[in-house]
Amino acid sequence: MEYVIIGICIVAAIAVGVVLYLKNKQNKEEPMNTASVESKSSSSELPVAEASNELVIQMELLPAEAIPDETKLVEITDSKVLAHVNNLVPGLAQAGNAVNNAAQAAKANGEVLYRAIIPAGAKLTDSKAMEGAVRGIYHGADGIKGHANLVAVEAQKGTTVVANTAAAAMGVASMVVGQYYMTQINAELGAISDGITQIQDFQDNEYRSRVFSLVAHVKKIADFQTEILENDELRLSKISQLDSLEEECTQLLGQANLTLTGFAKKSDFDYEGYEKALGHAQDWFMYQQSLLDVLYKISDLRYTLHLGAVSREQCIALLPTYSKQVSDTQARLTAWHESTAERLGIEVEESRRKRAGIDGVIHFIPGLFNDDLNFCEIEEKTAKMIAAQKIGHDISPKIDKSELYAEDVQLISKDGKIYYLPESKAQ
Numbered sequence: 001m002e003y004v005i006i007g008i009c010i011v012a013a014i015a016v017g018v019v020l021y022l023k024n025k026q027n028k029e030e031p032m033n034t035a036s037v038e039s040k041s042s043s044s045e046l047p048v049a050e051a052s053n054e055l056v057i058q059m060e061l062l063p064a065e066a067i068p069d070e071t072k073l074v075e076i077t078d079s080k081v082l083a084h085v086n087n088l089v090p091g092l093a094q095a096g097n098a099v100n101n102a103a104q105a106a107k108a109n110g111e112v113l114y115r116a117i118i119p120a121g122a123k124l125t126d127s128k129a130m131e132g133a134v135r136g137i138y139h140g141a142d143g144i145k146g147h148a149n150l151v152a153v154e155a156q157k158g159t160t161v162v163a164n165t166a167a168a169a170m171g172v173a174s175m176v177v178g179q180y181y182m183t184q185i186n187a188e189l190g191a192i193s194d195g196i197t198q199i200q201d202f203q204d205n206e207y208r209s210r211v212f213s214l215v216a217h218v219k220k221i222a223d224f225q226t227e228i229l230e231n232d233e234l235r236l237s238k239i240s241q242l243d244s245l246e247e248e249c250t251q252l253l254g255q256a257n258l259t260l261t262g263f264a265k266k267s268d269f270d271y272e273g274y275e276k277a278l279g280h281a282q283d284w285f286m287y288q289q290s291l292l293d294v295l296y297k298i299s300d301l302r303y304t305l306h307l308g309a310v311s312r313e314q315c316i317a318l319l320p321t322y323s324k325q326v327s328d329t330q331a332r333l334t335a336w337h338e339s340t341a342e343r344l345g346i347e348v349e350e351s352r353r354k355r356a357g358i359d360g361v362i363h364f365i366p367g368l369f370n371d372d373l374n375f376c377e378i379e380e381k382t383a384k385m386i387a388a389q390k391i392g393h394d395i396s397p398k399i400d401k402s403e404l405y406a407e408d409v410q411l412i413s414k415d416g417k418i419y420y421l422p423e424s425k426a427q
Helices: 002-029 079-088 098-108 121-125 166-197 205-223 225-229 232-263 271-305 319-344 357-362 364-369 380-391
Strands: 035-039 059-063 112-118 134-140 143-150 352-354 375-377 409-414 417-421
Touching (some): 079 166, 166 225, 166 271, 225 232, 232 319
Antiparallel strands (some): 035 134, 059 112, 134 143, 409 417
């Protein structure tokens, strides 16, 4: 009897072992990269929810009047960016051409557009952000990797537009927004460079060459947009380079501020001496403005290359310090011009100054009967320099606080072309 009981125990142990082995084998054979979907309502159905790691991008028909100001549309012309967009939303460009729009336009009694919206990165992790959506849970070898909002396309649109992955959608969105930022920055750097070339009589060649080199290197980063944005290693190296360029820019800006402060301490000269000092100060004044503008562009470029992963506040951390330094320098420069104008009898608005020396003695008697004879004209160029330096640079509106990386990316198809419509500019 004892042997029978032992035999039964052995058989039971073997059976349990077989069951556990088969169950474990079955779990290993299940695909790890499957997308499970939880519906938020019984009426929401997603026909492509079974697809692995896929995110549905909604493409919809719009009447042309939905975008009242088409000047706000930014055409995407870079072939690499267009290729990424076409991979993400196949057929968007074709859907918006004039031939395909003809039938729809007839029904709508006017021109029509097509729009595809890539959800903002923040919404990809929040299923409550989009009404009527379902939550997609993406699994990997180590468990749940993240969530995405999946939106079913309406039947009248014909076919469902599907992106490869949520990550791909975020990548294309970042590239579209990043190129938009960099194109703007590049154009503004071009204007800054043109302004610097106008400073022709500057004597310090070493300083001048350092400023030109700085602007050229920053502009080079803004020039190669797609190559940098689609290559993470290159993008991170350019961010590191921007840190070095920012340090160089602050040193040059600090030198300009100190030099202008030095001019503001001078007071023992006649009008001819003041006019000469004014011309030299104007060169440093223009460099000061250009370098402050470059410092702002470096901050904008850093935020752009971080693809919104780093806050605006962190990217502009140095700007308040150097903006205040410029403001303090400006206050001293303004006080210098005001005290000098009072001492030398300069009336900037009238472009004239009080006669001095022998000239003043000669015109003293006639000036008793006609006060205008006590004054002589000053050059219009001189009057403009004094006025500009007294007013100073307009600093406050330079900081860009827009957060386009946090917005949905709207792609508009019209006449076979693809446009980006920044949300903040569409309002």
